[in-house]
Amino acid sequence: MHDSLDLDRYPQDRPGSAEWQALVNRCRDDLTRTGMFNLEGLMRAETAASETAALLPRFASDAFLHERMHNIYFKPVADLPPDHPALRRFHTSNRTLCADQLGGSALMRLYDWPEFARFLAATMDKPVLYPMDDPLARVNVMSYQQGQALNWHFDRSEFTTTLLLQAPEAGGGFEYRTDLRSDADPNYDGVARLLAGGDPEARTITLSPGTLNVFKGKNTAHRVTPVEGARARVIAVFSYFEQPGVTFTEAERTGFYGRAG
Template structure:
């Protein structure tokens, strides 16, 4: 894996070594402090260039163009809120998606399937073990946000999200978040309404291509801002779960990817 991951900086291949434990501690500290951590330069430059060489032509002709209007909850209704409540304000998300079966044999696929990668994430998340998805489409995705497109405000369903930035946008396309905007015991609908109205300034996360990011997004609202003219933003999402055999339903596959495996 040394040709794909900078193992000198990030020794995932030496679990339980002193350097590995130091890296796990660094990652846990970031999650506790900021709700996220970054490993800049995680992917080797040539491996990154090779992946983009695979992604660009496929995106041009094979990607699924996903566009939808939604509220921050991705739900039609929320208990206790009137349909016109400002916390249910509609926003729009649009992107182009490649699925795992289109990325087989690439460096991204090698990272995703590498047991030591899951072992590292499990240690950071205090899980006994993490598993790749048993889904031909959903486990590894590559998302492109072209000029005028964005991933709009939302909360995640999964406890953590793992991404690897492949290409920075020339303008816009920035990851923004409002940490702990709600709690398990406090939905904070008023605060969400303030965010959607633009009266809460989110934190902007600066990232460079090749950076691995792990983010806790269940109670932290987040988005990718609208991409401006020029280069698009391209990011891969690598999904792990603490139970084996996880997969999307056929309806979910159709909704997210425009096809069923």
């Protein structure tokens, strides 16, 4: 993996060594303090650029256009009236390529590299993480062209793991509000305040190409702001689970990607 990753700076290939443990500890501290950690330049700039160049034509021809209005939960909430301000609806638009379209890429090699899952598990304080068996969902790459955005949402999984391949000229920021809710408290008033633009704890970061970003997506509200300029924002999302062999149902695949296989 040395050809595509900066393993001198981020020794993911040496699990259990003092320098590996120091990096894990730094990531854990960041997660506890801020709900997020970033490894800037984990993927080499040349690799991120060549992966992007190979994918850009496929976004034009083969990708699923995801375009919809949705609330932060992607569904109605039984305890709330439909006009509750926590259920405000927003527009999302991006294009997705799935794992079955990424064969042979450095991204898939990284996803299936056992030391990467081992490192991520350690940062998240899990005994082990497994890649999915789902032919589409294992790794997704999303592209956002001018005006496209991923709007406010919470993720289904506890943690979300992304790697930016190409940054846009402007816009395309990652805006997030750590621990806006908890498993015990949905904090609908807090959600409504965030959506109205009134949460002073909201933060925006712009990722640089090659950066690994891990955040607590289940209870951290987050969005990608609209991209500006001619260069698309291109980002990979890796899905791991605590059990081996996880797949989506055909209905889930069709809902997420417009096709079952």
